[in-house]
Structures are given as structure tokens and as C-alpha cells.
Amino acid sequence: MTSEPSAIAFDPHDRRFVDEGVPFDLLARIRAEQPVYRTPSGAWYLSRHADVEAALVDVDTFRAELGPITGIPAGCASIPADQHFLSEIPEPRHGRIRRLFNAIFAWHRVRVLEPILEAECNRLLDGLFAKGGGDLHGEYALSIPAFAMAHIMGLEREAVELFMQWSSDGTMMTRPATPGVPAEGPASHVYFRARIAEQRALPEPTNHVFKVLLEAEIEGRPLSDAELATQLHFMVQAGVHTTRSFLAHLMNRLVQDPDLHARLDGDRSLIAAYLEESLRHDSPVQRTTRIATRDVEIGGVLIRKGETVEMGIGSGNRDDAQHSAPAEFRLDREDPRAHLAFGAGSHVCPGAMLARLEGATAVRVLLGRARRLERVAGAIYPPLPGSLGHQPIPVRLVPR
Numbered sequence: 001m002t003s004e005p006s007a008i009a010f011d012p013h014d015r016r017f018v019d020e021g022v023p024f025d026l027l028a029r030i031r032a033e034q035p036v037y038r039t040p041s042g043a044w045y046l047s048r049h050a051d052v053e054a055a056l057v058d059v060d061t062f063r064a065e066l067g068p069i070t071g072i073p074a075g076c077a078s079i080p081a082d083q084h085f086l087s088e089i090p091e092p093r094h095g096r097i098r099r100l101f102n103a104i105f106a107w108h109r110v111r112v113l114e115p116i117l118e119a120e121c122n123r124l125l126d127g128l129f130a131k132g133g134g135d136l137h138g139e140y141a142l143s144i145p146a147f148a149m150a151h152i153m154g155l156e157r158e159a160v161e162l163f164m165q166w167s168s169d170g171t172m173m174t175r176p177a178t179p180g181v182p183a184e185g186p187a188s189h190v191y192f193r194a195r196i197a198e199q200r201a202l203p204e205p206t207n208h209v210f211k212v213l214l215e216a217e218i219e220g221r222p223l224s225d226a227e228l229a230t231q232l233h234f235m236v237q238a239g240v241h242t243t244r245s246f247l248a249h250l251m252n253r254l255v256q257d258p259d260l261h262a263r264l265d266g267d268r269s270l271i272a273a274y275l276e277e278s279l280r281h282d283s284p285v286q287r288t289t290r291i292a293t294r295d296v297e298i299g300g301v302l303i304r305k306g307e308t309v310e311m312g313i314g315s316g317n318r319d320d321a322q323h324s325a326p327a328e329f330r331l332d333r334e335d336p337r338a339h340l341a342f343g344a345g346s347h348v349c350p351g352a353m354l355a356r357l358e359g360a361t362a363v364r365v366l367l368g369r370a371r372r373l374e375r376v377a378g379a380i381y382p383p384l385p386g387s388l389g390h391q392p393i394p395v396r397l398v399p400r
């Protein structure tokens, strides 16, 4: 006699996952038993790689919606258009503005950052070595993406501190329309409006990001200051917090898995595989939200127009229909980039190469300086796999 499967209770927004780790066993059950899963709040959750990928690509049927995560449950429909983040703008306007992002984060522009990132990683490690160790999250992983973004935008070091602060205190998850935010917008908007005014006052913008954005003409007119502040805010929102999480996962695993450290130390060419397997196995963006623009059927389940559909990126990346032994962390996957960590389709992450460069540099510089990474006795470490939070990663560094 077989017993009835118990009802599955999974809330993709559960804040506990951030500190306690993602319940991947439960997601495996959902993929097997209810791959198009109805969450307790009534949203749909796509759990299989193939469904997530197809829905991400089908932007006409599934429109991106970040309203709820910025404290606006009624979503884009209730938010003034000049506050729509790049990913929320419908085609064809999305594609036109997206080209500006592509120009800013093109590989030939990003790759020249390598020695600058290397110097910054070394500077941060000097501070850690001076005291024999420290926190690889707060004193390393957190700063590198903020530094990279501030540098790309040609901003003073003060911006690094601000980006770190806004990524940690929730500022980046708001916009002027968020209830409780002052009319002039969150601190990031006030800050970016001042930088826009400075650059406008010059005969020509001195920084490439501002030059591309200020000189653009989209559908016959330049972007307004409100649109520019929105997109600059979004660059930090999309590029700093995510990459911080990625670097934290890389550091956490290196500290907790001495064999892995030894393998990478013995063969630095494995770093690229390490980055991809971390992105797949411990995806920094576990899900992203869409609204169905029409009735649509997936796997025999009817999703109605207007319903919320969560794209289970982290779950799709653990789908055994796509990856063999998906729960294992392996450096020898045949197609290490066949994951959805950066999304898919026309909204695929434009910062992926920058994120990879930051990850590779942070790992390589650390390996080059530390012969061993030792756990601190009695310290509590973020869970492996898949912690997304801000927990410290204490370490004792043994120099070469």
C-alpha cells in the first residue's frame, strides 16, 4: 500500500532560506511531483529547467515584474514608467535601452578592469593578512562588486561605501513609488541625480557610462533625469548584491572544503569550472518573477492571464533532466555553462562577464596569497550549499 504524498508547502519568498539555505530536497520533490507548483500565496512556481528556460525566453507571454520586491504589490501597472527598471520595460523599448547596457558592459570594456580588480583584491587582503585573517564576506566579497561598479561609473571611493551600504540596508530594493520613500526617491536616486547634474555641466561627460546614457536618443528623445537615475540605481541593484552573493559562495566553499582549495591551488585552470559550478549549484539569483500576459498552459496546468509566475532558476539548475547528479558539486561537467544562473533570452544578464571576471580575480588573488585557509574554531559558517545571506565567513589566513 502506498501512502498519499503529503501536501508540499514551499514559499519561494521565505526569508529563512537566506540564512538557513535553500531547501533543495523539497525542490527535488516539487520537480518530480508538481513541476508547475502552486505556492501558498497563489503564485505559480516553475521548477524544471526546460520550463523555466522556455518561459524566460517567451517575453511576450511572461512579463518581468519587480514591483513586489520593491514593496509595491500592485506592480508595474501602478508604477510611473520613468521608474521602470530595464527588465520591466516592454519590447521594443527594452531592446533599445538594453543596447546601452550592452555597450557599457561589453567584454572589451570589462576586461581592462582585471589589473584594477587585482590591485583592489590585494589591497583588501593586505588588511586581512595584517591581522592574520578576518571575515571573507564583509571584508572581501562584499567590497569587490561595489568597487567594480563605482570604478566603472568613474565615482570616488565614497561610492564604494554607499553601494555596500545600500545593498545591505534594503535601499536598492526601493524606488520613489515605494510607500514610505521620500518624494525625491531613495538615497541612491538623490545621489545619482547629483552625479548626472555634474556630468551634464561638463562640455562632455568624462565617464563612459554617463556618456552612453546622457548622449543616447531613444525613440527620438534623450532619457530624462528620472529615467537615468532609475537605470543607474538598477545597475547597482542588479550588479552589486548578486555578485556579492556569488563571491560569498565562492569564499565560503573554499574555506569549508580544504580538498577543493588544494585542487584549485594545484591547477588554476580549474577556476573557470569552479565559477560555473558555483553559479549552477548555489545560484545567487534563485528565482525571478513574471506576470502572465495571456492564458497559457504549461505541463497540463493552466496559468491564467494576470497570474504571477516565479521562474525557479535555482531549482532548474538542480534538474536531473539537465544535469547528471545535480546535487553533487563537480568541476568536470561536460557543459559547465548549461545553467540558468544568468537567466535566458532577451533579458539575459548583461553583467555576466563582469561577474565572472570579479569571481575569477577574487579566487585567483586569494589562492596566490594564502597557502591555506583555516576555519576558525567555534565559528558558525553559512550553510553549504546555497546561502544567500550576509553571514560572516571567518578565516585564518596562512600566507605563502
Ligand code: HEM
Binding pocket: 056, 064, 086, 087, 088, 098, 101, 105, 234, 235, 236, 238, 239, 240, 242, 243, 246, 283, 284, 285, 288, 289, 313, 340, 341, 342, 343, 344, 346, 347, 348, 349, 350, 351, 352, 354, 355
Ligand atoms: C553572479 C552575479 C550575477 C547574477 C547571478 C545575475 C543574474 C541575473 C539574472 C538571473 C538576470 C535575469 C533576470 C530576469 O530575467 O528576470 C539578470 C539580469 C540583469 N543583470 Fe545580472 N546577475 C549578476 C551580475 C550582474 C552584474 C555584475 C551586472 C552589472 C550591471 C548585472 C546587471 C543585470 C541587468 C541590468 C539585468 C537586466 C537585463 C534585462 O532585463 O535586459 N548583473 N542578472
